[in-house]
Amino acid sequence: ETGVTQTPRHLVMGMTNKKSLKCEQHLGHNAMYWYKQSAKKPLELMFVYSLEERVENNSVPSRFSPECPNSSHLFLHLHTLQPEDSALYLCASSQDPPDTQYFGPGTRLTVL
Amino acid sequence: AQSVSQHNHHVILSEAASLELGCNYSYGGTVNLFWYVQYPGQHLQLLLKYFSGDPLVKGIKGFEAEFIKSKFSFNLRKPSVQWSDTAEYFCAVNGRGGSYIPTFGRGTSLIVHP
Numbered sequence: 001e002t003g004v005t006q007t008p009r010h011l012v013m014g015m016t017n018k019k020s021l022k023c024e025q026h027l028g029h030n031a032m033y034w035y036k037q038s039a040k041k042p043l044e045l046m047f048v049y050s051l052e053e054r055v056e057n058n059s060v061p062s063r064f065s066p067e068c069p070n071s072s073h074l075f076l077h078l079h080t081l082q083p084e085d086s087a088l089y090l091c092a093s094s095q096d097p098p099d100t101q102y103f104g105p106g107t108r109l110t111v112l
Numbered sequence: 113a114q115s116v117s118q119h120n121h122h123v124i125l126s127e128a129a130s131l132e133l134g135c136n137y138s139y140g141g142t143v144n145l146f147w148y149v150q151y152p153g154q155h156l157q158l159l160l161k162y163f164s165g166d167p168l169v170k171g172i173k174g175f176e177a178e179f180i181k182s183k184f185s186f187n188l189r190k191p192s193v194q195w196s197d198t199a200e201y202f203c204a205v206n207g208r209g210g211s212y213i214p215t216f217g218r219g220t221s222l223i224v225h226p
Contacts (some may be wrong), residue, residue, distance in 0.1 A: 004155075031213075042116075043202065045215035055213065090156065098144045098206040101214065103156040 004104035012110045023074040025090030032074040037088040081111045114139035118217035135190040135203035145186040146204040195226045
């Protein structure tokens with residue numbers, strides 16, 4: 001299944017680094033999502049882009065910054081992260097927001 | 113705000129046993145309901161979904177779920193599990209009243225012993 005791809009698959013970064021996660025969907029969908037998956041916690045929606053409009057979870061810290069240049073690409077820019085931000089970051093897409101989501105393999109992020 | 117509660121966090125079964133995973137949600141309007149599955153080392157993928165119509169929906173690999181509106185529930189069932197059903201199962205809700213915020217449950221880890 002290569003409908004939704006994410007790069008890199010693994011990332012280790014220091015607290016002062018700046019990095020970006022990339023997601024690309026090849027399904028012709030018009031909505032894209034970022035999720036955070038931590039051990040023993042529910043899947044946490046961070047951001048949704050739908051028809052170029054952004055919806056965000058107000059509890060997401062400003063050190064996470066999304067960018068959606070078009071309906072096929074989604075980025076998550078990271079800066080001055082904390083160790084508690086270490087998690088699996090999942091990207092997903094859907095045809096419309098309430099419809100089935102298709103997930104990528106995730107980026108395993110470790111913040112030292 | 114919508115929320116999803118999955119009652120069983122860890123379930124261990126032997127092959128051929130029956131499975132039922134509970135899912136309850138809270139939302140004031142009409143919802144789309146989903147069960148997703150994450151097999152070890154694989155992506156999250158759709159198992160089944162309910163949007164409208166027959167409240168008993170069938171998914172892949174012999175799974176089914178029943179939507180009971182009066183109980184705000186969407187429980188997942190399988191009459192006879194297999195070792196290959198070992199995975200993490202997530203219930204999810206998305207309100208159809210203009211909310212674009214899908215909400216997932218905590219997930220249930222299922223281990224099936226051969």
